[in-house]
Amino acid sequence: MTEAHLPPTGSVKVVKPKKAAKLVEEIARDTESPDVATDRLLIVLDIDGTILLEDETLSPGVADAVAHAQRTGHEVMLATGRSWEGTRGILIALGIAPEFVVCSNGAVVMRRLDGDEYERFHIETFDATEVLTLLHEHLPDARYMVELPDGRRLYTERLADWNLSNADRVSFEELTKRPVCRVVVVSPGHEEQDFVDLVARIGLNQVSYAVGWTAWLDIAPKGVDKSTALERVREWLGFDPAHVLVIGDGRNDVGMFQWAREHGGRAVAMAQGPQEVRDAASEVTRSVEAGGVAEVLRNL
Secondary structure (H helix, E strand, O other): OOOOOOOOOOOOOOOOHHHHHHHHHHHHHHHHOOOOOOOOOEEEEOOEOOOEOOOOOEOOOHHHHHHHHHHOOOEEEEEOOOOHHHOHHHHHHHOOOOOEEEEHHHOEEEEEOOOOOEEEEEEOOEOOHHHHHHHHHHOOOOEEEEEOOOOOEEEOOOOOOOOOOOEEEOOHHHHHOOOEOEEEEEOOOOOHHHHHHHHHHHOOOOEEEEEOOOOEEEEEEOOOOHHHHHHHHHHHHOOOOOOEEEEEOOHHHHHHHHHHHHOOOEEEEEOOOOHHHHHHOOEEEOOOOOOHHHHHHHOO
8 A cells, every 4th residue: 555645656757856855854753653564683793893983983873773773663783793791881971771681692682671780591611721722822912801600801911901800810720720701812913914924824713713803813602603593582572583783894704604694694894804704695785884783774
């Protein structure tokens, strides 16, 4: 049935500018009206390089676009390599309080309780002794950090851009004494490609890992990444597998890209991401500096 304020499908109607502006406003209201049928989406956003610039400010237009997506009825959540300590402030900046948040590259799923409080709802752990020992042999001067099941973090040396809230400095040996959710290795003296080559050379077969855009290595339990946590969240929330939209920029997003695409969803890469990341996506949007996420969400 044709809406009363729209011309018949396939026809062209010339109207005055004032009337055209009114039509645009009515169409925009329709996209945000709960009475207009739309496929409700589970929208999953990475943080760094996707909604956040290097200076920790939000990508242009992203806060308004997220609000628009929520008014349209979509569920907007975050999936990040960050710990919960480094994630909750981003929720506040975006003005969202999703039921679930995926942290630590899928090893931790947070669930919202009453109000804006969250609990560590699902946690994956592993014994990092072997991988830490192997990496330390090749990178003795690197900085190492582990995340414990209770959310506390242990680190060997301070790094300027690490959020060290709820973190303690310890000896390297102390890192291996208990199961962990995540290992982070940063070697300021190396380039990104150096890490890629090192991982390929020594083999990290008993864990999941991703190399960041700097000399940053993120290690999770074997078989665990953002996609494994997101599949749990999708089932808990009851979303159809095809009604998923994921957006990211890094190698740790490739798993969730593949997961979304395999089930008929959308996987969007940021323009500034590595070529292998863009190749894994179903589409590419503008860079984080140019407001790529806002562009995608505004077009829903």
